[in-house]
Every structure is written in structure tokens, then in C-alpha cells.
Amino acid sequence: MAPLKAYRDKRDFRRTPEPNRDSSDDLDHPLFVIQEHDASSHHFDFRLEVDGVLKSWAVPKGPSTDPREKRLAIRTEDHPLAYADFEGVIPEGEYGAGTVLVWDLGAYENVTRKDDENDGDIRSMTDALKEGHVLVRLSGKKIRGGYALQKFRSTDNGEHWLLVKMDDDDADARRKPVSTEPQSVISGRTLAEIVHDAQDD
């Protein structure tokens, strides 16, 4: 199957402002992005660049900086790399209709090891995703340090994973960036301002 077939099949590019190109410029690589998506159900889309596409999960509550908080992350279709800095309004009636805000964006490092020992060889992201166990170090503006993604269930509706902060120097149980830092890291806008700007067009 073509890498982005599921993504393209769901969308009418004559109607949605979402990208249909498949490259991304001026960003550090490999990149991660977290997009707040105010759709029929509000969630955060967590995406990691792997093999030229964005592997994606919908995280209903968004990421936590507290290692004791496990956040459900539902695997969704791969997105094109160009989606990483997409921000705007997907029209009513289209797939994923609602407002998208680039909540955090930066580079990441794969730190998944073949053994749990710290000196084991790095496992490729492709293999780590197949195994259902991924460790990454994120360098965003709001989210930094280690995160674990662990698959715990596969259903007819898809794969259920958990996104958990690793207990490192960037762990902080008091920060609640999902509620205290609502603005876009690329435009400074809030969700309401993105909606307002789209209405002016």
C-alpha cells in the first residue's frame, strides 16, 4: 500500500486546507509535533517522523509532564511530513472537521534499546513500532525529555498505546502545559484566534 493512501483516501483536497504534498522544509529532523485538534472530540495528535511520514496517535488528554500519569494514545493513520506545521480550520463535513493548532514542535531522538540495559544497541523506530515499545527524547518548546510509548491492546478500531513521561530531569508533576500553555508555537495564536482568522478569508 502507498505510504499515505489511508491519509489521502479520507480527504477531499479541493475542500480541506490540509497539505497533500509530502515534504517538509526548514524543520529539524527527525521531528515530532503535537497538534491540538478541536474536532467532534477534542484531542491532541502526537506525531513522530519515521521513514518520511508522521506516525500518529490521538491523545485525548494530551501529554503529561508527570511520570505517574499514563495517557491513552490511539494510533491513527500516517500523515505526510508536510502536516507537521499545518494549522487552520478543516471545513465542516470533511474528515477531522475542526480547528488544528501546532501546540508543540521540535526534533526528537530515538532512545529505544534492544535490551533494557542502557548500553544495548538502539532499536530502529520501525522495529520499535512493530514491537509496540518506543522510547524517545523530545526537544520541543513545551515538552522536553524522555517519553515512553507502550502498546497494550489491539482492537478492531485500532491500536491502543500509553504515552508516559520518563522520570528524568524534565519530569515535573506541577506543570500542566496542556491547560496553562494553550498558544501555538508557530503563530502564537489560540484556537479561537485561528477560527477567527479563517473566517476573515
Ligand code: MN
Ligand atoms: Mn486529530
